[in-house]
Amino acid sequence: MTRQSDTTRILISKQAAQRLADSISRRRFLALGGGVAAAAALAACGSSGGGGSTSTSPGGTTAPGGAVDKKLNLYTWAEYDDPDLLKAWGDISLTIFDSNEQAVQKLVTGGGSSGFDMVVPTGPYVPQLAKAGLLEEIDKTKIPNFSNLDSRYTNQPWDLGNKYSVCKNWGTTGWFYDSTVVKTEIKTWSDFIKAAQTEASGQTTVLDAPPDLCGIYFWANGIDWTTEKTEDLDACEKFLVNDFASHIKAFNSYPGVDLTSGSFALSQVFIGDARAGLLGVQEAGEDVSRYKWGIGAPMTELWMDNWCVLKGAKNRDAAYDFINFVLEPANSVKDLNYHGYNTGIVGIEDLAGDIDFKDMVFYTSAAQLATMQSGAVNSAQDRIVKIYSNVKAKAGG
Amino acid sequence: MTATIDARPSRRRGWLRAPKFLLAIPSFIWYVFLFVIPVALVVVNSFGRKIANVPGKVDLGSPNFDRYHEVLSGSFKTLLKQTMFTSLLGTVLCLIISLPVAYFLAFKVGPKAKTAVLALLMVPFFANFLLRTLAWRIVLQPSGFVSNFLQSGHWFTFGQALRSSPLQILDTRSAVQIAIVYNYLPLMIFPLWVALDRVELHLREASKDLGANRVRTFLQVTLPLAGPGIVAGLILVFVPLSGDYVTAALLGGAKGNMIGAEVANQYFKAQDAASGSAIAVSLIISILLVLGVLAACFLFGSKLVKRSRSVKVVL
Incomplete structure (x- = not known):
């Protein structure tokens, strides 16, 4: 998605976010923010070097016994992931960017040591990130649910064979x-x-x-x-x-x-x-x-935002586990209900049921x-x- | 200020008498690493050019002034002028509003009430800068309460509506101007208050005893004594205001853009650190120029005033 700066994206602690959410509904908060170029930029200033996240525990590699330690540092757009869904998977700390260019800039200047495990860029920016050596080639054997994706939304021109990216929504x-x-x-x-x-x-x-x-x-x-x-x-x-x-x-x-x-x-x-x-x-x-x-x-x-795993991610297996988790139709529909965009899973339209303004979410006819x-x-x-x-x-x- | 510290023989023991510059080292390091080097990098980058498709890198192969030519020809120049105008007007408005407030605070409020008034001035600072600015979107929106209020009749306007159509001020330069004055007002009030507070009561009393009325006392005694504080306030407001882009980005729409937003735009959207640096350097130079012109006017003006007031004593 070529979203740019005009949005209410504020980087705050999870606790503060919860409090904010309690006091003003999501929509009300959006109403506050109509056009906000600087919000995230400001927030980004507060999180020098790509930290700024709430989870402080380091590491999170595969735990003994093969089970995945469910911890992730996710670098993404604001208001883009259902907090309940994230919580259902495990411990995810979010850091927010407000334009693809900004995300790329930050990851490049961070030189890969930015501490994030995953980033959610829009399609055309995937090659730029890959060329800069910032993306991990995705091991699809670890994401069995990849097959749940409608083939119309895989194998996109900017990432043939989904070497580096998996569709989040479009x-x-x-x-x-x-x-x-x-x-x-x-x-x-x-x-x-x-x-x-x-x-x-x-x-x-x-x-x-x-x-x-x-x-x-x-x-x-x-x-x-x-x-x-x-x-x-x-x-x-x-x-x-x-x-x-x-x-x-x-x-x-x-x-x-x-x-x-x-x-x-x-x-x-x-x-x-x-x-x-x-x-x-x-x-x-x-x-x-x-x-x-x-x-x-x-x-x-047609814009498509994608899950990408960053090179040198500490929690790589957790990242695969998480992608696999959201590609589960039951979870994907929760994600869809939160942000209102098609997640590209086969049969998601039927699963979503009778949501408001359904034709604004699903416009999938061949024509x-x-x-x-x-x-x-x-x-x-x-x-x-x-x-x-x-x-x-x-x-x- | 030219204060010299006398070299009284130290009574302290010899080993404690370290060279004085040692004390300056922490702040020296601070300024070198966090100010001088970054600004120097920005200046250096402004002579380079963007490398296509490589975000954030600058090609310094053949340093030249091309970026400055781009800045000074075309769109950026207009934006720079508009920004300077908005900043100067904002600073003047801040001064006009702050002076009575600071005067009131310094001379008219009792010590107990003073704490309360100061607290009231500080309270808005507890809310985040961004949220305070965002709040203006609610206040100024066409379907907002201010707009509705102006469109409905009230007893004190004899039932007349002050406006017949919704308020269309959001996303214009006026909205930016209003919010900028609001955001930077405390930065003006506090130095002014401190400056006025330091004016000795005796001097004002002396002025009164010598026959000056209130206005004359204010203009010829209080104001000149508070001069440095006023200058500090002006600089404190004008400089950050010129670089402000949050307010413009939140409230300015297409018509109220500021140059600061263009710097961010070049870095984050265009991924062009060279152009961004050139605009940033141009902004710094513009600010210095405006301050220089203002300082010159100020000095020249005060000299004129002094000359007109000087009394020739003929014996």
């Missing part, structure tokens, strides 16, 4: 809007752009992630969003800076809840975030039909999947970030 990108402001129905990215330029001008948000921002232009114009061609990138920059930037209100990766509180009228969203917004509206007993959402069309993104394409970290990366910086500057000016 999702897609689209739009979310307030139909009292945006009265014309949005069916494609071109409609999205038109609405942003007219009805929702100055009330539109885009994801705080360079590839997704550029994606709006590429998807609308039928260009492969992993393009490395200079003329495509030039055209993208020209359009976004001159014709689009001035309509943007915020660069926010989690606008769902803020949109339903009236801060924004139109947002580019990860679908699960739109769902979080709708769940909130429903919880408050308000009219859900006011807000509309859609999966990007004619093309859009739908055909419109979704994984991103890539390639030679265009620098240029895409530059375009993003320029759009940001133009939007602020």
Whole structure:
């Protein structure tokens, strides 16, 4: 997932987290945090060298007798793992990052001695980590439940043969809007752009992630969003800076809840975030039909976040044991219920039962999947970030 | 300040008379390792360039000023200007709000009440900086209580609504400006209070005895004596404020970005330590320039004032 900094990710102790959770519900807390770039960065400062976790006990290698000592240091996204599920497995300390780039940066500068056992990067970043020698080749014989994964979500182009990664969950990108402001129905990215330029001008948000921002232009114009061609990138920059930037209100990766509180009228969203917004509206007993959402069309993104084991992990066998544990359908469905994204297990849809806004979690028909394409970290990366910086500057000016 | 310590013959025993610089070693080490070396690395990195697809590394093969050209041409320059404007305005607003508070605290509050007032000023600090900033999202959101309040009529506005539409201030530069003043206010109040508190009552009384009214006493006695404290407060607020990116990131949206966020952006999103360093160095230089200009104005101004007030005594 190309999530970037705009989110409420705070690194605090487990006890404090529990207290926080007791006093404010998860959704309420998200409402607090609409756009939070610095949260995790700040938190990260507090956890120098990748420590900052709550579990202090070292080691955790295979205990005598072959049983696995169930201890793990997990480096992941915030609000991404059901605490009860983690507790059911064993002793896991979480450390939070808020963008793939940040995670990569920290792991690279830590030189592998960062003390984590596992990290959860988005697909296109797996090769970067592997190339830097940071990932352990996964021993699939130790993860028998690997076969529970739907073959559509294994063997991805950025990690053929799942050498380094195992799918945690995946999702897609689209739009979310307030139909009292945006009265014309949005069916494609071109409609999205038109609405942003007219009805929702100055009330539109885009994801705080360079590839997704550029994606709006590429998807609308039928260009492969992993393009490395200079003329495509030039055209993208020209359009976004001159014709689009001035309509943007915020660069926010989690606008769902803020949109339903009236801060924004139109947002580019990860679908699960739109769902979080709708769940909130429903919880408050308000009219859900006011807000509309859609999966990007004619093309859009498929992002997949993955379990990866870090090289030199002290608790390697525990890591395998844990991956195996979450790939168990009964556990996977708990994970799904927590974050609202498809975990890619065969039959998970039936297991999930009658959850709210089910079509926002499962969009697995062949026709739908055909419109979704994984991103890539390639030679265009620098240029895409530059375009993003320029759009940001133009939007602020 | 030029205080010199007299060299009285020490009565202590000889072996205790170690060279004085030894005492400075801990802080010297601290500054070298945690300030000088990191800043020097940042400066060095700013002359390099990013290595494609290798995060966090800088190619220093052919050092040049290209990164600075990029910073000074195009988008960053606008952002730098906006940041400086926001910081200066924020600092001035802090000063305007803090001065009466500090004056009140120093001269008008009794010793017992003083503890209570100081405690009240300190209490918000017990809450995390981030949470205090996040709280503004609740306060300012269009469906929030402030917005609702302004849209409904009240007896003290004679039943008139002050606004007809929801408050649209979140994710703008105004929101950043408000929260920045809020966040940095105590950093201004405390030095001002300390400075005013140190102004001797006798001097103020003397001024009164010599016929000066309250305003004149404040302007010509109290304020000049508190001068160093005010300068300290201004620097204490202006410098961190210029580098602040939390507030802008949380509340600024697209329109209220600050340069600090761009530094983080270059490091964490672009994985480009060279550009990030160049922006950081540019920020440091801008801050120093602004401070330099302000110091020059201050010195020149005070010289003018002194000259206009000097009395020629003709015998």
